[in-house]
Each structure stands twice: as C-alpha cells, then as structure tokens.
Amino acid sequence: MQWGLGVNVMQSVDETIRTSIMADKGGMDKLWIIDFPSQRHAFALSTRIAVETKARIGIGLISPLLYRPNQIVQAIETLVKNFGERFELLIGVGDRQQLRKIGVEYGKSETLVSRIIESVRKIKSLLSEKDIICPIWLGAQGPKMIKASLETDGVLLNYTEPSMIEWALQILEKRPQDFGIGVFPPTSIVVNSQITPSNDFKFAAAIVALGISSTVSKQFNLDSIITSSKVSIKKKGKLTQSVVESLDERFLCRFGLHGTSEYVLEYSHELTTMGVDNIVFGPPLNQMVKGIKSILRKRVHNSDKT
Amino acid sequence: MMKASIGITTNMKVSSTNWLAENAERLGAESIWIGEDIDLGQEPFVLASTSLLKSNRVRVGTGIVPVSVHNIVTLARAALTLNEISNGQFILGIGIGGIQDLTKYGIQLKKPVTALKEAISILRSLWKGETVTADTELFHLTDYSLRLNEPVDIPIYLGVRGPQMLKLAGEFADGVILSGPIDYLKHAMSIIDKAAQDANRHPNEIDRVAWSATIPTFQGGKEKLAKKVVSIIVADTPEKVLDMLSVDREKIERIRTAVAKSGPSGGIPFVDDEILDMFAVSGTKEHMVDIFESIGKLGASEVVVGPPFSGQWREAVIEIFEEIQARM
Numbered sequence: 001m002q003w004g005l006g007v008n009v010m011q012s013v014d015e016t017i018r019t020s021i022m023a024d025k026g027g028m029d030k031l032w033i034i035d036f037p038s039q040r041h042a043f044a045l046s047t048r049i050a051v052e053t054k055a056r057i058g059i060g061l062i063s064p065l066l067y068r069p070n071q072i073v074q075a076i077e078t079l080v081k082n083f084g085e086r087f088e089l090l091i092g093v094g095d096r097q098q099l100r101k102i103g104v105e106y107g108k109s110e111t112l113v114s115r116i117i118e119s120v121r122k123i124k125s126l127l128s129e130k131d132i133i134c135p136i137w138l139g140a141q142g143p144k145m146i147k148a149s150l151e152t153d154g155v156l157l158n159y160t161e162p163s164m165i166e167w168a169l170q171i172l173e174k175r176p177q178d179f180g181i182g183v184f185p186p187t188s189i190v191v192n193s194q195i196t197p198s199n200d201f202k203f204a205a206a207i208v209a210l211g212i213s214s215t216v217s218k219q220f221n222l223d224s225i226i227t228s229s230k231v232s233i234k235k236k237g238k239l240t241q242s243v244v245e246s247l248d249e250r251f252l253c254r255f256g257l258h259g260t261s262e263y264v265l266e267y268s269h270e271l272t273t274m275g276v277d278n279i280v281f282g283p284p285l286n287q288m289v290k291g292i293k294s295i296l297r298k299r300v301h302n303s304d305k306t
Numbered sequence: 307m308m309k310a311s312i313g314i315t316t317n318m319k320v321s322s323t324n325w326l327a328e329n330a331e332r333l334g335a336e337s338i339w340i341g342e343d344i345d346l347g348q349e350p351f352v353l354a355s356t357s358l359l360k361s362n363r364v365r366v367g368t369g370i371v372p373v374s375v376h377n378i379v380t381l382a383r384a385a386l387t388l389n390e391i392s393n394g395q396f397i398l399g400i401g402i403g404g405i406q407d408l409t410k411y412g413i414q415l416k417k418p419v420t421a422l423k424e425a426i427s428i429l430r431s432l433w434k435g436e437t438v439t440a441d442t443e444l445f446h447l448t449d450y451s452l453r454l455n456e457p458v459d460i461p462i463y464l465g466v467r468g469p470q471m472l473k474l475a476g477e478f479a480d481g482v483i484l485s486g487p488i489d490y491l492k493h494a495m496s497i498i499d500k501a502a503q504d505a506n507r508h509p510n511e512i513d514r515v516a517w518s519a520t521i522p523t524f525q526g527g528k529e530k531l532a533k534k535v536v537s538i539i540v541a542d543t544p545e546k547v548l549d550m551l552s553v554d555r556e557k558i559e560r561i562r563t564a565v566a567k568s569g570p571s572g573g574i575p576f577v578d579d580e581i582l583d584m585f586a587v588s589g590t591k592e593h594m595v596d597i598f599e600s601i602g603k604l605g606a607s608e609v610v611v612g613p614p615f616s617g618q619w620r621e622a623v624i625e626i627f628e629e630i631q632a633r634m
Contacts, residue, residue, distance in 0.1 A: 012390060013391055014390070036383070039383060039453065039454070040383060040387040041387045044388055044391070045391075047352060047356050047359060048359065066377060074316075074348060077349075078352040078353060082356050101448050101450040102377055102378075103446030238449075
C-alpha cells in the first residue's frame with residue numbers, strides 16, 4: 001500500500017515545504033500537491049517540492065475545465081525535463097461551486113464525463129508523443145466516472161467508508177492488472193478516539209459528502225440526510241458553517257478518516273485486503289505535524305502489517 | 307547606464323533556459339523576462355519557478371502572459387506562489403496577447419484596453435484579500451476571494467504597444483515592457499510620462515523595460531532566424547504603432563500578408579535589412595550595446611538581451627554582457 005499526503009491546503013509556500021520535507025523524510029511515499037481551490041498554483045509549487053524532497057510528486061486535482069490539455073501537458077513536460085519522471089497527475093472535474101465562482105461552468109451534465117475523458121485522452125496522447133512517462137489518475141465518485149477511469153492508469157476514489165469503496169470496486173471488476181486503486185479521504189489524526197473531529201475536518205468531509213451524486217446518494221440511502229443541506233448550498237452558493245454543524249459527526253466520519261494512528265493503520269490494512277493500493281491522506285492532515293509523524297512512525301514500527 | 311536583463315520564451319529548450327538562469331547573476335543580469343508562446347514549449351509558471359530557483363538573487367518576470375488565455379484566478383494564484391517562492395522577486399507581466407494568437411484561439415475582444423484595466427484591478431483586489439465579483443467581457447468572478455491572511459503587493463507590468471494601452475500603463479501599472487523601433491520607443495515613453503502625470507503619478511514610478519529582438523551577427527548568429535522573429539513582430543504590431551513610424555507601409559503589408567497566409571516563415575523573404583534594423587537590435591556586440599545605450603537615454607530603465615538565441619549564443623550572451631559591464 002502506498003501512502004500519499006495531500007499538501008498545499010491553507011498553507012504558505014514555506015509551510016508546505018516544511019510539511020513536505022518532514023513527510024518525505026518520515027517515509028511518505030508520495031506528496032500530492034493540491035491545486036484549485038487552493039490558493040497556490042500546484043505546478044509552480046511543485047518545482048520547489050521537487051528540489052527539496054526526493055518523493056514522488058502527484059499534482060492535482062487538475063480540472064480540464066480550468067486548464068487546457070496543452071497547458072497541463074506543458075507543465076508536466078517542463079517538470080519532468082527538470083526533475084525526472086517522478087510525477088503523477090490527478091485529473092478530475094473539480095468542485096462545482098468553487099469553479100462557478102471563477103467563471104467556470106460544468107456545462108451539460110450528460111456530456112461531462114465524456115468531455116473529461118476526451119481531455120484525458122488528449123493529455124495521454126500528447127505525453128506519449130513527447131515520450132513523457134507520467135501516470136494519470138482520475139478522481140471519481142459517481143459510477144460513470146469510476147467506469148471511465150479505466151482509460152487511465154488508476155482511479156482515486158472520493159470515498160472513505162469500506163462499503164462504498166467495495167461498491168466502487170464492483171464497477172471496476174474488469175480492470176487491468178496494473179490499474180491503480182486509491183482513495184483520497186479528508187484525514188484527521190488524534191491521540192485518542194474520544195477526541196471529536198475538528199471543524200476543518202468536518203468541513204472537508206462535508207464537502208465530499210454533499211458533493212456526491214444522486215445515484216450514489218440513493219445507492220447508500222443518504223437522500224434523507226443530505227437533501228436539505230444540498231438545497232441550502234445551492235441557494236447560498238457555498239457550504240456554510242451552519243450546514244456543517246447540522247450534519248451528524250458519525251455521518252461525516254463516513255466521508256473522512258478520523259482516528260488514532262493505530263486506527264489509520266488498521267484501515268490501511270483493511271483496504272489492502274480489498275485491493276486498494278494507494279491512500280492519499282487529504283486535508284486537514286497537512287496541517288497536523290504530530291499526526292503525520294505518528295502515522296508514519298506507526299507504519300515503520302508495524303511494517304509487516306501493510 | 308540602464309540595467310541589462312535576459313529575455314527568454316517558453317518555446318526554448320530546458321537546457322537553454324536553465325543555463326541562462328544559472329548564469330544570470332554571474333553575467334550581471336538584473337532580471338529574467340519570460341515571454342509565453344502559447345501552448346508551445348515550457349509552461350510559463352513552472353519555467354518562472356525553475357528560473358527563480360536556479361538564479362538565486364535575480365528578479366524573474368513574465369513578459370508577458372496573456373490574460374486572454376488564462377483564468378484570471380490562475381494568474382493571481384501563480385503570481386502569489388512565485389512571489390512567495392522568490393521572497394518578492396517576481397513580477398507579473400501581462401498583456402492581451404498577440405493578434406495572431408488571439409485569432410488562432412478564436413478570441414475576439416471588443417474592448418482590449420478595458421479588459422487589461424479590469425485585469426489589473428481584479429488582480430490587485432485579490433492580492434489585497436478582497437472578495438471580488440466581476441462580470442465583464444473577459445472575466446467572470448462571483449464572490450471570490452483568495453482568503454489571504456495578509457495582503458501582498460506584486461508588481462504588475464504591462465506588455466503593450468498601442469497609444470491607449472501605453473496610457474493605461476502610465477495610469478495604473480508598475481512598469482511597462484516595450485518593444486519596437488527607437489522612434490516608436492521615444493513616442494511611447496512620452497505617452498507614458500504624460501499619462502502618469504495626468505494621473506498624479508511621477509513618471510519614475512513606472513519602470514520601462516525595452517525588449518526588442520536581439521540578434522548578434524557574431525558567434526554564428528543566424529539572420530534567417532532573426533527575420534522569422536521580425537516577421538512575427540511585424541505581423542503583431544498594431545496599426546496605430548505602425549502609424550508612429552517612418553517606414554514603407556507596402557513592405558510591412560507584404561510581410562503581414564505572407565505571415566497570415568503561411569505563418570512566420572512565410573514573412574522571411576520580405577524582411578530586408580531596413581526592416582531588420584528597425585525592429586531588432588542586431589550586429590556586433592559593440593553596435594548592439596551602442597543601441598542599448600541609446601534606448602537607455604530615451605528613458606528605459608532596463609534593456610533585454612535575447613531571444614532569439616542561435617549560433618554560439620552562450621558565448622555571444624557572455625560577450626554582450628561583458629561589453630555592458632565594461633561600459634558601466
């Protein structure tokens with residue numbers, strides 16, 4: 001199982017670099033540089049991280065609705081030519097509300113998946129023409145996007161709960177042997193399981209939970225829990241504190257990883273047995289230095305378990 | 307004596323841009339300016355970042371990235387990132403984009419001057435930490451904020467040519483990147499000065515960076531490449547700029563027609579010595595630095611060396627900068 005850490009969320013460049021160096025030295029397999037809606041530009045920031053660490057560097061989620069395929073390929077090519085083939089790319093649609101704020105619309109929903117895949121094909125084709133090796137992951141949650149991810153090198157599922165991951169894996173039953181399966185949960189590490197999740201964690205988990213499609217919501221009988229919250233977001237144009245507070249903590253913890261480092265290790269082991277080979281620990285873990293260190297120490301100490 | 311800087315474009319090899327960045331300080335360069343050739347070569351912000359990391363204390367600026375092909379928030383975020391990476395040594399140079407590129411990407415702007423003015427305003431508001439809403443010809447933001455803890459002040463330079471654009475630079479920009487013949491540059495400087503004064507700014511508040519194509523004819527420099535570059539420049543030069551020059555307009559139209567039909571290489575046969583001298587800085591190192599000094603006397607605070615880079619260009623660049631340093 002490969003572990004990755006999502007960085008560049010509400011952090012200055014210096015903070016991101018310090019976190020990255022610490023995680024890299026502690027044994028994190030990959031550093032994922034998160035792009036929009038983060039404040040800092042992932043591609044530009046990646047150069048600094050490439051200089052300061054030896055880690056594999058994932059960049060994303062990059063939305064082809066925001067960057068043209070040519071721009072994405074140019075960035076990867078420039079990075080690879082400077083720092084070698086240590087980069088991976090996560091392509092996805094992106095958060096609808098956040099993109100709308102900057103004038104980027106999803107467009108027709110019926111063609112959204114096919115348009116994203118078309119962009120992926122173009123990116124793959126351009127990279128191949130230039131002889132650049134860069135694995136491409138697709139960020140997915142709904143069944144169409146999950147299925148479409150088979151055209152890439154792997155899928156990063158926007159799920160945390162094993163039952164949801166299991167459901168997603170059924171869609172990917174006929175996948176190639178070297179196809180990557182990953183998850184990208186909001187993550188918070190605490191010293192004991194009695195500690196309640198922070199507001200940052202709850203917000204991150206709520207973004208994921210309330211972003212699920214109606215198909216997924218129906219599949220897991222979540223309509224009654226999330227419908228009114230979704231209506232509120234649509235009305236106000238953003239996720240508010242009051243909406244987050246209205247959601248039960250146990251519900252939110254189905255969409256994020258909150259627990260002790262032992263819990264994370266057990267979770268990692270459980271996912272390995274299911275066929276998952278990548279976990280990317282998302283925010284707010286990037287701001288929890290002790291949490292990052294503790295899960296890495298735990299992994300080293302229990303290296304036979306993962 | 308004005309300062310000298312290095313000019314590069316995204317459509318250059320990584321080995322070349324890295325060499326220039328690694329040697330910039332040793333050469334005595336003030337800055338590295340990066341022009342974006344849209345969709346060609348390196349990504350401009352990754353290139354700016356690698357240039358900053360390799361050049362240590364030299365300023366790096368984009369000269370320019372077109373606001374018409376990047377989301378304005380991407381520009382704001384990239385500049386914020388590069389400003390932090392460089393501890394304040396980054397300059398965001400923007401423009402609308404060349405006529406050729408806009409046509410190729412199907413971009414038609416009814417009011418380009420207004421669009422560029424809006425870009426400056428939006429960028430500065432975002433960097434102050436403000437929440438911005440804008441619904442204009444080019445920009446569409448709704449309650450967007452970068453959520454900064456503290457405001458940042460990143461210099462904005464405009465890469466512009468026409469009189470209205472120059473006026474805009476005088477009124478609002480921190481600097482301007484100018485390109486063109488000497489009589490044009492003289493005219494451009496006076497437009498900027500007047501606009502600054504009318505806006506109650508001191509003309510010295512606006513940096514003037516003069517960036518013409520530089521083609522050494524020593525160390526194996528290729529004239530054909532120079533003519534190709536000049537073809538692009540001539541094709542992209544607005545009518546209003548051409549009106550300021552004493553140049554044979556028929557020659558200009560032949561070049562423009564050829565480029566429109568067959569691309570930059572199509573213009574090569576029609577670029578003669580007169581046009582080459584008018585639109586580029588060319589010749590021996592002494593002659594080139596003579597021209598740079600003339601440009602400095604017009605009011606340029608900085609002159610840019612390169613591109614194009616051809617022949618034994620590394621040796622040529624070293625010699626040009628040595629000549630500049632010798633005259634200081």
